[in-house]
Amino acid sequence: MPLFEVFVRPRRGLQHQHAGSLRAEDAELALQYAREIYTRRREGVSLWVVRSSDITASQEDDAPMFFDPADGKPYRDATFYELPSKVRGL
Amino acid sequence: MVDAADALRDAQSRFEQRLTRDERVEPKDWMPDGYRRTLIRQISQHAHSEVIGMQPEGSWITRAPSLERKLILLAKVQDEGGHGLYLYGAAETLGASRDDMIDALHEGRAKYSSIFNYPALTWADIGAIGWLVDSAAIVNQIPLQRCSYGPYARAMVRICKEESFHQRQGYDIMLTLARGTAAQKAMAQDALNRWWWPTLMMFGPPDAESDHNSESFAWKIKRYGNDELRQKFIDQAVPQAEVLDLTIPDPELAWDEASGHYRIGPIDWDEFRRVVAGDGPCNRQRLAHHRRVREDGAWVREAVEAHADKTRARGLRARVGTGSR
Ligand SMILES: [Fe+2]
Ligand SMILES: [Fe+2]
Numbered sequence: 001m002p003l004f005e006v007f008v009r010p011r012r013g014l015q016h017q018h019a020g021s022l023r024a025e026d027a028e029l030a031l032q033y034a035r036e037i038y039t040r041r042r043e044g045v046s047l048w049v050v051r052s053s054d055i056t057a058s059q060e061d062d063a064p065m066f067f068d069p070a071d072g073k074p075y076r077d078a079t080f081y082e083l084p085s086k087v088r089g090l
Numbered sequence: 091m092v093d094a095a096d097a098l099r100d101a102q103s104r105f106e107q108r109l110t111r112d113e114r115v116e117p118k119d120w121m122p123d124g125y126r127r128t129l130i131r132q133i134s135q136h137a138h139s140e141v142i143g144m145q146p147e148g149s150w151i152t153r154a155p156s157l158e159r160k161l162i163l164l165a166k167v168q169d170e171g172g173h174g175l176y177l178y179g180a181a182e183t184l185g186a187s188r189d190d191m192i193d194a195l196h197e198g199r200a201k202y203s204s205i206f207n208y209p210a211l212t213w214a215d216i217g218a219i220g221w222l223v224d225s226a227a228i229v230n231q232i233p234l235q236r237c238s239y240g241p242y243a244r245a246m247v248r249i250c251k252e253e254s255f256h257q258r259q260g261y262d263i264m265l266t267l268a269r270g271t272a273a274q275k276a277m278a279q280d281a282l283n284r285w286w287w288p289t290l291m292m293f294g295p296p297d298a299e300s301d302h303n304s305e306s307f308a309w310k311i312k313r314y315g316n317d318e319l320r321q322k323f324i325d326q327a328v329p330q331a332e333v334l335d336l337t338i339p340d341p342e343l344a345w346d347e348a349s350g351h352y353r354i355g356p357i358d359w360d361e362f363r364r365v366v367a368g369d370g371p372c373n374r375q376r377l378a379h380h381r382r383v384r385e386d387g388a389w390v391r392e393a394v395e396a397h398a399d400k401t402r403a404r405g406l407r408a409r410v411g412t413g414s415r
Contacts, residue, residue, distance in 0.1 A: 020176060
């Protein structure tokens, strides 16, 4: 029985968030099970289920290759730029 | 080029650094076999406890004293089934199979919490279970929210949130009975008498005698000793019993000013060992029921599999909406 990952959108306007996993015979049943398991208390307004095997994930070993290039680029953040204290609305 | 031994050493040291930094281990990370085995054992036994725990309370659903109590109890028992499923799911991220876990339960290779081998004799037992047993479960589970294995820790966060409803509805039943007629109050007292000691045993044997502990601490699966957690439970339960105006069935129970804790009389560990070994009041009944339900439901699982195979064979896409709503 395939493993599915469950994503729940807590409210309209928010993104779906990973809630956990479950096993189901197919996607349609996975959706039914997800409703029973992960949204008994109005935790969400929408559910996604994705076969875990369909997720391509970056590997831990590749983390430096993936994420190091973002290091040392503080100029991408607004706080990098100092403004004269009189300036408003920037 | 790194050879296999170097790669393994690297993975090992990364795993250890992660524990030192209090980071979570995730399913695809390298982990030692012992860590994986220990987790599968603990998580699956935790899952079994949730599911077997549905039986004593489930037996009162049809006999709840009002429609409201019945709805509440149904929701509570359904939650426990849900807890079992979160936990089986977490064990499955480690490569465990559901069938193997259930077989281990049926063959006695895997245990479940000894508390569920006691019967729920009266309606007051439903109050005592929610108040005491769920409170004890919360005390055990709160530190597990910071367990080093990510899926287990996250399942615990979800579970703890739901447990507080369980605890409150139990206390509410006790409060109602304790403030009721003399007979109702006596019923509440009787339930407290029967559930108090088995609840204290839920935390496991004293640390000095408890096996497979030290590794669990090193791996940050366990963070507090059995005695420490038991004490925490006692210190919160005793004043709660006072509010109910019920008596804890322990003549030696006393407040110890110096330590700031309640002191209790000796726990009957022989009883605990007997129940764990299979000789509690309901062990056979609990397992027989679980086996029967699994067998009775086999045709449903087979039918669902057959349907899924047929749908796949026809090349029909499941009627699932994509995107958002
Ligand atoms: Fe639970
Ligand atoms: Fe519970």
